[in-house]
Amino acid sequence: MTDTTYKYFHAIQILEDNCTGCTACVRVCPTEAIRVRDRKAYLDPTRCIDCGNCVTACKFHAIIPRSDSLKAINKYKYSVAIISAAYFGQFTEDISYPVAKAAILELGFDEVAEEASITEFMIDVIREYIRENRDKRPILSSNCPAVVRLIQVQYPSLLPSLYLRETPMSVLTRFIRDKVTKEKNLQDDELGIFLIVPCVAHVTAVHQPEGVNKHLQDGAFSIGMIYGRVREYLKNLQNNPPEIDTYPKGLTWALSGVQAELVDCDDIRTLSVNGIDNVMEILSRVEDHYLDQYDYIVLRSCTNGCVGGCLNVENPFVAMSRIKKMIKEGDVTEVDLSGIETMYRAGEFDVDQLSARPIMELDKDIKAAIKKMKQINEFLTMLPGLNCSACGSPTCYALAEDIVMGKASIEDCVVLLKRQSKEEE
Numbered sequence: 001m002t003d004t005t006y007k008y009f010h011a012i013q014i015l016e017d018n019c020t021g022c023t024a025c026v027r028v029c030p031t032e033a034i035r036v037r038d039r040k041a042y043l044d045p046t047r048c049i050d051c052g053n054c055v056t057a058c059k060f061h062a063i064i065p066r067s068d069s070l071k072a073i074n075k076y077k078y079s080v081a082i083i084s085a086a087y088f089g090q091f092t093e094d095i096s097y098p099v100a101k102a103a104i105l106e107l108g109f110d111e112v113a114e115e116a117s118i119t120e121f122m123i124d125v126i127r128e129y130i131r132e133n134r135d136k137r138p139i140l141s142s143n144c145p146a147v148v149r150l151i152q153v154q155y156p157s158l159l160p161s162l163y164l165r166e167t168p169m170s171v172l173t174r175f176i177r178d179k180v181t182k183e184k185n186l187q188d189d190e191l192g193i194f195l196i197v198p199c200v201a202h203v204t205a206v207h208q209p210e211g212v213n214k215h216l217q218d219g220a221f222s223i224g225m226i227y228g229r230v231r232e233y234l235k236n237l238q239n240n241p242p243e244i245d246t247y248p249k250g251l252t253w254a255l256s257g258v259q260a261e262l263v264d265c266d267d268i269r270t271l272s273v274n275g276i277d278n279v280m281e282i283l284s285r286v287e288d289h290y291l292d293q294y295d296y297i298v299l300r301s302c303t304n305g306c307v308g309g310c311l312n313v314e315n316p317f318v319a320m321s322r323i324k325k326m327i328k329e330g331d332v333t334e335v336d337l338s339g340i341e342t343m344y345r346a347g348e349f350d351v352d353q354l355s356a357r358p359i360m361e362l363d364k365d366i367k368a369a370i371k372k373m374k375q376i377n378e379f380l381t382m383l384p385g386l387n388c389s390a391c392g393s394p395t396c397y398a399l400a401e402d403i404v405m406g407k408a409s410i411e412d413c414v415v416l417l418k419r420q421s422k423e424e425e
């Protein structure tokens with residue numbers, strides 16, 4: 001059912017003045033969330049999953065990502081940055097891992113933490129969940145917020161297959177919130193916890209988290225924006241190398257395939273998939289029970305995993321190679337996670353079963369809906385079937401649907417118009 005009252009947050013924004021109506025965004029959107037009418041793009045907020053494909057595809061900067069301003073940290077007595085593992089793939093190899101990490105503190109944070117620090121703990125927790133839920137096969141990872149939303153919008157029958165525990169970033173947030181408020185004697189609202197993230201889906205997940213009811217993070221900053229800011233501190237930090245803990249062995253979270261390999265063991269078989277088209281193909285196969293032989297499938301919307309997010313600055317393949325080098329060359333760092341196991345056993349990281357996202361329905365009245373379906377099929381027989389998107393709808397079927405729903409007209413089809421004018425000549 002379409003919920004017209006619910007307001008979806010999206011971490012992308014369309015700048016109408018910059019839009020030329022080229023329809024590149026329409027063609028890359030996996031959920032058909034964009035239309036172009038009167039040479040301007042607009043978004044259907046119920047369908048958008050914040051995959052960021054349109055941000056990358058628009059060459060006119062008409063679709064831009066949204067993230068928080070660094071000024072937000074000034075509102076808090078104490079602020080902590082949690083860094084996505086993908087951040088460390090953005091720097092040239094002469095910038096060391098400790099330097100890149102210490103540079104974040106220069107931005108005004110009191111403390112800095114890394115998603116990578118809890119990798120070992122997360123691997124154990126995921127394996128335990130897989131073994132405890134033998135009736136669910138395959139279990140689908142919920143680490144990528146764009147994939148979770150894709151399942152809510154297009155594959156709702158697979159919602160019970162999702163891994164129902166917090167993501168590493170959220171586990172770490174809860175752990176830090178608990179620890180720092182106690183150690184520093186702070187009220188919950190005096191502590192600001194911010195994520196440094198590689199993609200718009202993570203920004204949306206901070207502002208509109210799924211399946212959790214408690215206060216999590218206080219904002220999200222794009223890696224691209226942070227990268228631009230920290231560059232001025234790098235030289236000085238390189239000359240005075242900082243003493244700061246790093247977790248090279250845990251950087252696997254940024255790379256789709258490596259994370260799956262770590263969970264894989266004698267009694268757990270995993271599969272790793274990245275890139276939104278591959279993810280959609282695999283989800284269709286899971287729906288058809290072709291992949292029941294796998295225990296756990298890691299799904300990431302972006303190429304190569306989080307290193308492929310649209311808020312990064314480096315090419316995903318280069319970033320992946322740099323992170324792999326850090327993993328190979330780095331030492332194991334001891335992490336003090338005392339208390340995290342207790343929180344886990346107390347159910348602090350449990351997530352509610354997610355529900356399907358309501359998208360457009362033809363009509364509330366079933367008879368009227370059947371009539372509209374017939375009209376759609378009639379229009380479809382008139383359209384050329386080229387799925388060229390030149391009309392501003394992603395396919396001929398979508399245009400037929402838009403016409404019946406009063407959002408387009410048959411004259412929007414440029415191919416038909418051309419044919420007609422030729423006939424008239």
Ligand code: SF4
Pocket residue numbers: 014018019020021022023024025026036040041057058059060061062063
């Ligand atoms: S890609 Fe989409 S938003 Fe960008 S100019 Fe083309 S139609 Fe407009």
Ligand code: SF4
Pocket residue numbers: 012028029030031032033034043047048049050051052053054055
């Ligand atoms: S972010 Fe992804 S789902 Fe949302 S409009 Fe852009 S391409 Fe479509």
